[in-house]
Amino acid sequence: MKWIITFFSSSIGKKLLMSLTGLFLILFLVVHLIGNLQLLKDDGGEAFNTYAYMMTHNPLIKIVAYGNYFFIILHAFVGISIALYNKGAKGQKYAVSNSNKTTWASKNMALLGTLILAFILIHMGDFWFKMKFTDELGMKSYEGFPEVRDLYTRVSTAFSQLWIVVVYLIGMMVLSFHLWHGFQSAFQTLGLNHKKYTPLIKSVGKAYAILIPLGFAVIPIWYFLFKTM
Amino acid sequence: MSLNSKIPSGALAEKWTKYKSTMPIVAPNNKRKLEVIVVGTGLAGAAAASSLGELGYSVKCFTFHDSPRRAHSIAAQGGINAAKNYANDGDSVYRLFYDTIKGGDYRAREANVHRLAECSVDIIDQCVAQGVPFAREYGGLLENRSFGGVQVSRTFYARGQTGQQLLIGAYQSLSRQIALGTVQMYNRHEMLELVKVDGKARGIIARNLLTGELERHAAHAVVLATGGYGNVFYLSTNAMMCNVTAAWKSVKKGALMANPCFTQIHPTCIPVSGEYQSKLTLMSESLRNDGRVWVPKKKEDAQAIQQGKLKGVNIKEEDRDYFLERRYPAFGNLVPRDVASRAAKVECDKGHGVSPTGLAVFLDFSDAMYRYGKTEANKKGMTGLSDAQIVALGEEVVSAKYGNLFEMYEKITGENPYKEPMKIYPAVHYTMGGVWVDYNLETNVPGLFALGECNFSDHGANRLGASALMQGLADGYFVIPYTIGTFLANEISTPKIKNDLPEFIEAEKATKALIDKLLNIKGNQSVESFHRRLGKIMWEYCGMARNEAGLVKGRQMIRELRAEYYRDVFVPGSNDEYNPELEKAIRVADLLEHGELMMVDALNRNESCGGHFREESVTDDGEAMRKDDEFAYVAAWEWNETEPILHKEPLVFENVELKTRSYK
Amino acid sequence: MSADMNLKIKVWRQKNNKASGSFETYPVVANEHMSFLEMLDVLNEGLINQKKEPIAFEHDCREGICGTCSMVINGQPHGPSSGTTTCQLHMRHFKDGDIIVVEPYRASAFPVLKDLAVDRSAFDRIIQAGGYISVNAGQAPDGNAIPIEKGRAGQSFEAAACIGCGACVAACPNGSAMLFTSAKIAHLGHLPQGEVESNKRPQAMVAQMDKEGFGMCSNIGACEAECPKEIKLENIAFMNRSYLKAVFSGEEV
Structure with a gap:
């Protein structure tokens, strides 16, 4: 079993962890977005609140959710440790930097990732924590469900405040940059780089990096513009 | 001193095989106890060190580079010859042997050259097995091309980087032996002295180039694979650090320097652009397949070009002198290297040169582009094209063939060779002469061996293209592993040589004294400036054409320059640090002596053969004239400051008939 | 002028x-x-x-x-x-x-x-760890015994064009040597002769590369952009692939 330890302490082992957890989180973002789009339904929050209930009570989803938390933490932890190690490996920096041949995002993944982590904490503190561990949210009842917490109202209240909307928009921009590099990078780390497929992976990655954060961003904007008035 | 070449008896084709199976060998358990020093990690050195390591000898290997992979073998472009006959065009070991002997203008040993041709076959197999990515056909088999001076396709290549790929192969083998512990590698260590104990080579003094510390390294035998001395000309296609020091220190300890005047001057190099120039860049010989060499017929046109008032393209066809085609109608632009180089010099000396310095001729592809363009147009069924359109089509063909060379030319000169003819001029490229060795590659100092360009043995007075790589690897992989046994078999009871013997202490002291001397001159001129002046003297008086008066004068000038060097050189810094100027100072000191010996040798050899052209020895129409009755010998020199002593090894030709080369 | x-x-x-x-x-x-x-x-x-x-x-x-x-x-x-x-x-x-x-x-x-000179001997040690094919002089079969597809030989050549200058490490904001290491793994790994040691080579070379203190690749691509021989990032993917295959399906080294 020594080989497992050797592997995960090797550079490529650590990169593999980043790649696999990253890909999982990429998938998660899609599921999360589909759920969030329920917020755009004009049904007084029924679709969204029942969805939120299901997400917190279905045993299978709960397991996946715990996995998700774990992967976020792992991705962040390994990512930060790699960034710190690399800083040491680079040593002294150049007096003149010339980096017009590489993307800004690729060189600032750790910064972007840390910002995303901060965003996740704010985001979860705002909604998830308040739903799970406080009584601040009211209750609603829908047909076929026991009483559920009214997360919908919480969301619309939050997104009526400009500063929260701005925080979310910044968060999504940061996410977009992180994905801009991260998507294709995850495939490269897995060893999937081929003249035939890589251009496709790169295009999909870029589209993904724009569309998914945009999808998330639409919600606070929409709420702020149309629900607050 | 009589020179015994130790050529085995028997028929030429059987000598090596028979000799290999009867020579003394060392048993595996004894090999471990025997130490061998290998100096240099180019093709010959890396191949030798790794092969000796594989056999089980305890090897210590030295390079002055930061890594063994940087040796200048890496820069060879064209390819490596081997008598594989994969092309089914009638090649054979004998044919390769014959071409090499003839190409060398009958100044090499038959037996050595035949062995080289035999080994060539194994080299390709060995390199393929090591992972050298040679060019391949669509069927997956090895591809060949043809090279100057021969009628078959026997050159194996890896694009324009054959030397690099072969060296990386040898470097990888060496790395494996280093990892296995059979070879101990000393990077950034320069050999500065040979140590002899009881007449045998038993070690070296090496300077650690980072700390300046002098180290005494002892062994049972010493193998030199330290390359050629082309840098005596200052400007050459050699790398900046190439030098003669290791070989020269051995010569000063009694080894003989053979045929030092045999230098190869390559006709197609990018011309010198100014006084600051540090090195010359070779453009592959293959360019002469399609390029036409010319200068303006009228001197005033040439002058206008030199002053930048006129361009080559503006000279009318009838005002151009295609001098190679004019003088050598049979071979035209494809005459051998030495002939092409001299012809270019003659035109420039007459004032027809075409660069600001007047030292360049045109290599023009416009005809080729037009010709290829027409063929291409016919192929594609295009009619009614303008000349410009045809040339544009031809440009694509030329680009496919020589694109990387054209790109390199443009990178260096800033001129577009598709639009203006290239300017080229000959430059020193390779030195056929070197340390005298017998058939075992052992020098006259017992236990001291010399391989590759460092020795004199296989190329005679002129080397054919794609043969240097062959020799380096043959010597390293397939000759020295056997022949070193002839010496070491008698050493199995010799205990480990101790490096605190008085001879070592003495040698270290002498080296230290030399370094101190150079550092303490504290004169006013840089090492580089002396080297540049030496190069000019060599080029002027011992370059493409030599004559008695010039050689006598040149020798005197070098002696004076040497005296001035020890009076007025300035070496900055100290010994106990990384000090590239001091390294250079030691090397230039040796070049200043070796250059003199080249003059002496060139003066002695009053014949024209291969790369050595004596103006006194020409036919009525000005072509080179060899004098086989007087000079069919190896001139091996014993050095001393006042008058070097000549030892002759007669060359006996039993299998080939000596003929005059004619390219008319 | x-x-x-x-x-x-x-x-x-x-x-x-x-x-x-x-x-x-x-x-x-x-x-x-x-x-x-x-x-x-x-x-x-x-x-x-x-x-x-x-x-x-x-x-x-x-x-x-x-x-x-x-x-x-x-x-x-x-x-x-x-x-x-x-x-x-x-x-x-x-x-x-x-x-x-x-x-x-x-x-x-x-x-x-000193000044502009740096110590790049770590590269030598990475090669010594496994950047070779284990064949002694004299053991080789005929050069044409194993045909190699032209395209594969070409890929191998392109990786082998590396001159070991270290520009990749110098350009990399992480100080990673993965382009260099992968170029050797790809050079040999693309050839049938090199396949024999495709289990040991990537594991040993990557281990040595890590030991030397080079940083970890984060696929920025500065190495590829600055490489004077234009060695491609595909080689790093090839190395990752070879390494993962060796670790999960090969013998421990």
Whole structure:
């Protein structure tokens, strides 16, 4: 079993962890977005609140959710440790930097990732924590469900405040940059780089990096513009 | 001193095989106890060190580079010859042997050259097995091309980087032996002295180039694979650090320097652009397949070009002198290297040169582009094209063939060779002469061996293209592993040589004294400036054409320059640090002596053969004239400051008939 | 014909490995036909004439193949021309009045020895760990015994074109040597002769690379952009693939 330890302490082992957890989180973002789009339904929050209930009570989803938390933490932890190690490996920096041949995002993944982590904490503190561990949210009842917490109202209240909307928009921009590099990078780390497929992976990655954060961003904007008035 | 070449008896084709199976060998358990020093990690050195390591000898290997992979073998472009006959065009070991002997203008040993041709076959197999990515056909088999001076396709290549790929192969083998512990590698260590104990080579003094510390390294035998001395000309296609020091220190300890005047001057190099120039860049010989060499017929046109008032393209066809085609109608632009180089010099000396310095001729592809363009147009069924359109089509063909060379030319000169003819001029490229060795590659100092360009043995007075790589690897992989046994078999009871013997202490002291001397001159001129002046003297008086008066004068000038060097050189810094100027100072000191010996040798050899052209020895129409009755010998020199002593090894030709080369 | 260029060279001076360094600025008169190294030669000649210590920099073949020259010019290893080593970079890429900043390669695994010279011996040790095919002289079968598809041989060649100059490490913000290491793994791994050791080679070489203290690749691509021989990132993917395959399906080494 020594080989497992050797592997995960090797550079490529650590990169593999980043790649696999990253890909999982990429998938998660899609599921999360589909759920969030329920917020755009004009049904007084029924679709969204029942969805939120299901997400917190279905045993299978709960397991996946715990996995998700774990992967976020792992991705962040390994990512930060790699960034710190690399800083040491680079040593002294150049007096003149010339980096017009590489993307800004690729060189600032750790910064972007840390910002995303901060965003996740704010985001979860705002909604998830308040739903799970406080009584601040009211209750609603829908047909076929026991009483559920009214997360919908919480969301619309939050997104009526400009500063929260701005925080979310910044968060999504940061996410977009992180994905801009991260998507294709995850495939490269897995060893999937081929003249035939890589251009496709790169295009999909870029589209993904724009569309998914945009999808998330639409919600606070929409709420702020149309629900607050 | 009589020179015994130790050529085995028997028929030429059987000598090596028979000799290999009867020579003394060392048993595996004894090999471990025997130490061998290998100096240099180019093709010959890396191949030798790794092969000796594989056999089980305890090897210590030295390079002055930061890594063994940087040796200048890496820069060879064209390819490596081997008598594989994969092309089914009638090649054979004998044919390769014959071409090499003839190409060398009958100044090499038959037996050595035949062995080289035999080994060539194994080299390709060995390199393929090591992972050298040679060019391949669509069927997956090895591809060949043809090279100057021969009628078959026997050159194996890896694009324009054959030397690099072969060296990386040898470097990888060496790395494996280093990892296995059979070879101990000393990077950034320069050999500065040979140590002899009881007449045998038993070690070296090496300077650690980072700390300046002098180290005494002892062994049972010493193998030199330290390359050629082309840098005596200052400007050459050699790398900046190439030098003669290791070989020269051995010569000063009694080894003989053979045929030092045999230098190869390559006709197609990018011309010198100014006084600051540090090195010359070779453009592959293959360019002469399609390029036409010319200068303006009228001197005033040439002058206008030199002053930048006129361009080559503006000279009318009838005002151009295609001098190679004019003088050598049979071979035209494809005459051998030495002939092409001299012809270019003659035109420039007459004032027809075409660069600001007047030292360049045109290599023009416009005809080729037009010709290829027409063929291409016919192929594609295009009619009614303008000349410009045809040339544009031809440009694509030329680009496919020589694109990387054209790109390199443009990178260096800033001129577009598709639009203006290239300017080229000959430059020193390779030195056929070197340390005298017998058939075992052992020098006259017992236990001291010399391989590759460092020795004199296989190329005679002129080397054919794609043969240097062959020799380096043959010597390293397939000759020295056997022949070193002839010496070491008698050493199995010799205990480990101790490096605190008085001879070592003495040698270290002498080296230290030399370094101190150079550092303490504290004169006013840089090492580089002396080297540049030496190069000019060599080029002027011992370059493409030599004559008695010039050689006598040149020798005197070098002696004076040497005296001035020890009076007025300035070496900055100290010994106990990384000090590239001091390294250079030691090397230039040796070049200043070796250059003199080249003059002496060139003066002695009053014949024209291969790369050595004596103006006194020409036919009525000005072509080179060899004098086989007087000079069919190896001139091996014993050095001393006042008058070097000549030892002759007669060359006996039993299998080939000596003929005059004619390219008319 | 060519006008003189008056330049200022701001160059890193450091006495030795232990000393701390700093920038010095020197004026130099160059012309457009000089190579960058010849410009430094001229500058050094001037320093020597003033009895000052010349700038130490490594160089040898000066035709772009030995991989010895190593410096960072205005933030780019081997300077502004792509696919070009410092020795083949010519001064026509600069203009009169320029201030050119010249620094040594920066990476913890490449400690500075003096001025612009750094220690790249870590590369040798990575090769020694497994960057070879284990075949002794004399053991080889005929060169044509195993046909190799032209395309595969080409991929191998392109990886083998690496000159070991270390520009990839110098360019990488992480100080990673993955382009170098992967080029060797791909050079040998693409060939049938190299496949025999495809289990040991990637594991041993990656382990040595990590041990030397190089950083971890985060797929930025600066290495590929600055590589004078244009070695591709595909090689790193190839290495990752080979390594994962070796770790999960091969013997432990």
